[in-house]
Amino acid sequence: MPARALAACCLLGIACGALTASAAHAAGHRKAAATPARKAAAARPQPPAAGPAYATRPDAMAFADDLAARRGLDAAWVREAIGSARLLPQVPRLMLPPANPAARNWRAYRGRFVEPVRIRAGLRFWDQNAATLARAERECGVPAGIIVGIIGVETIYGQQTGAFRVLDTLATLAFDFPAAHPRAADRTAYFRGELEEFLGQAARAGCDPGAARGSYAGATGMPQFMPSSIAKFALDYDGDGRIDLLNSPADAIGSVASYFAAHGWKPGQPVWFPVGFDDARLQRDVLLAPDILPTFSAQRMAELGVILPPEAAAHAGPLALVELQNGGDAPTYVAGTENFYAITRYNWSSYYAMAVEALGRAVAAARKN
Incomplete structure (x- = not known):
């Protein structure tokens, strides 16, 4: 053919x-007797x-x-x-x-996706497809946890x-x-x-x-x-x-990996780094102006008042300061990498990108227990 x-x-x-x-x-099976599966x-x-x-x-x-x-x-x-x-x-x-939009709340958003039902389903999915996930990571450079996180957030693994x-x-x-x-x-x-x-x-x-x-x-x-x-x-x-x-x-696994490979995924690069602030030097408005597009070097971020951990300070690629609202509480801030931005090409939301990474990490942790 x-x-x-x-x-x-x-x-x-x-x-x-x-x-x-x-x-x-x-x-x-429409005329079959009622069963728990049919009721579901x-x-x-x-x-x-x-x-x-x-x-x-x-x-x-x-x-x-x-x-x-x-x-x-x-x-x-x-x-x-x-x-x-x-x-x-x-x-x-x-x-x-x-x-009348409600105030955004990262903790609440995370709780919708990083929860026992999705983690258990993700554990089964990963165990059943471990070889394929490893192949996709080897061939496309996209970690198994990111692929598992995407499919879990999107459809609870096809449910x-x-x-x-x-x-x-x-x-x-x-x-x-x-x-x-x-x-x-x-x-x-x-x-x-x-x-x-x-x-x-x-x-x-x-x-x-x-x-x-x-x-x-x-x-x-x-x-x-x-x-x-x-x-x-x-x-x-x-x-x-x-x-x-x-x-x-x-x-599904291969196609998600293919999508990220085409959208600039950097093998081996973290998705985000934790940050702190030097309030005396912090220029928050300048840092947030590019939104989630990685724009600043680690050195420039430090000059603008961001305190980076050693691994982030040594990061060679551009970073973005990402602000995640927590309702009436103080926002959460992270430094997003080019891989963070790649996840937002799947869904244009920093909350979504964080949830995908967090769910994948939670499932990976469950596999180790």
Whole structure:
């Protein structure tokens, strides 16, 4: 099979085929007697209620025609796919910043992810996939703990991958992204690109684009990849000829490692260092101005009033002063490295990056006990 066709079949395994297989398996047991497993499945989030179909929207149909022409796809198939997508009224609301945001609290945020359920699940995941995690670390330079932390924070190792129909979420965000959002134009363009990539993958693989399920933003699988990330970074890491981020831990592990390798991960570099302050010399506003982008040398940080431990003072790369609010208590500060910044390319949040690293470290500690 030509490499290009094989790649399309691999993408089928991510976007549709793997999910369709899971759905077929579940359907085969629909009439079975109630069991604890079936009761647990019934308690999982159900698909959200959908609104009108996009077949009634001229802008959506015009986009379908343009997409088909640019990508060389069958116009009737694209129109049918986009036309069958339905508006999900709650999804645009989920994209808006809260009207009355609560004070950020790093300790509370950490507690949501570094907790017994995720640590136990992470311990099982690491033990069951130790050889693959070691291979990914060897080949990509990304520590096993970071990969375990990502998959644990994202989906509790595949337990919570999302109940939204991906076609509906991407269409909703492509054609009805909330205008009140401060970056509405950019985000609309982004989600139109993701919808285009998703349909292109489905068309090449010959699968039903309505089968895939994921998050309210259209991310799928254990690592919650968007369609463009699937196209760029996903790997067939178990060598079975298809990429399956939903059911193959190896593919999920290899794909996360691939993502970080492509986003500048520095093998052997810590994620962050603890810091203290010399209040007499501290220029906090200058230090926080670049946000989480590593900008300052260790020497420059010291000149601006940051007290670094010896290993941080000897660090050769740039650093960022990262501020983590703790509600009404004093903030926590760390010096973030280029690897800290790399984690924020997965999710643009310093709290997220800290939680990923902390969960991975907690699971690693549990393995030693």
